[in-house]
Amino acid sequence: MARYTGPVCRLCRTEQKKLMLKGDRCKSDKCPINRKRPAPGKDPKARPGKRSDYGFQLREKQKLKRIYGMQEKQFSLFFDRALRTSGITGENLFILLERRLDNVVYRMRFATSRSQARQIVLHGHVTVNGRRVNVPSFLVKPNDVIEIKEPSKNMVVIKEALKEFGKSGVMPWLQLDPDTMKGTFMAIPRRSDITDLADIKEQMIVELYSK
Structure with a gap:
C-alpha cells in the first residue's frame, strides 16, 4: 500500500492550514503554522500570484486527501463511490x-493522529464487533462496536492518546468507554456535525472531478 513518507509538516505549510498530521505536536509551539512559516519553495517576500478556479479546487482536494492520509488513487475511488450513492456527492x-476504521479509531481517541491510528489498525490491535480488522479503509456501520484487543490495552501510546478524551470527549455520533477501551459508532454523521472540517469546501472537489 503506497503512502506518503516525506516530512508531514511540509504538507501543512503547503496548504497553510493545520491538517493535524502529527497529533500533539500540531498543538504545540513547534507547529510551523503557529510559527507562521511560509509555504515551502516560495520567497516569503514575493507577491502572491492570482490563483485560477482550478487552483482553488485542487487545493481543497489536496487538503481533504491529506487530512485523511490518503493517496490519489484511493481518494478517487472514494469519490467515485460517493458519486454513485444517492444524495449530495460532497456530503457522501x-x-x-x-466511516473509515482508521478515522474512527482516531476520533475515539485511541490515537493522536490518523497516521498513528492507521498503524494501530494495521498491526491488528483493533476489533470490530469482536473480530480483528487490520484494514484501515474498512467502512464502519451504525451500531458497530470498536474495541482495542485485550492484550493491546496496556500499550502506552493508546493510554496516552486516551487522555484527550477527558479534555475533549468524542464526536456526537460516537460513544466511548475509556476504561474498557470500547466504543460504538452510533450513527452516520451529517456533514454539519463534522465541525472541525467546516472550512473545507467540498463542492469545489466535486467540480474538480466533474471536469
Whole structure:
C-alpha cells in the first residue's frame, strides 16, 4: 500500500492550514503554522500570484486527501463511490471518509493522529464487533462496536492518546468507554456535525472531478 513518507509538516505549510498530521505536536509551539512559516519553495517576500478556479479546487482536494492520509488513487475511488450513492456527492464523500476504521479509531481517541491510528489498525490491535480488522479503509456501520484487543490495552501510546478524551470527549455520533477501551459508532454523521472540517469546501472537489 503506497503512502506518503516525506516530512508531514511540509504538507501543512503547503496548504497553510493545520491538517493535524502529527497529533500533539500540531498543538504545540513547534507547529510551523503557529510559527507562521511560509509555504515551502516560495520567497516569503514575493507577491502572491492570482490563483485560477482550478487552483482553488485542487487545493481543497489536496487538503481533504491529506487530512485523511490518503493517496490519489484511493481518494478517487472514494469519490467515485460517493458519486454513485444517492444524495449530495460532497456530503457522501465526507460520510464515507468518516466511516473509515482508521478515522474512527482516531476520533475515539485511541490515537493522536490518523497516521498513528492507521498503524494501530494495521498491526491488528483493533476489533470490530469482536473480530480483528487490520484494514484501515474498512467502512464502519451504525451500531458497530470498536474495541482495542485485550492484550493491546496496556500499550502506552493508546493510554496516552486516551487522555484527550477527558479534555475533549468524542464526536456526537460516537460513544466511548475509556476504561474498557470500547466504543460504538452510533450513527452516520451529517456533514454539519463534522465541525472541525467546516472550512473545507467540498463542492469545489466535486467540480474538480466533474471536469
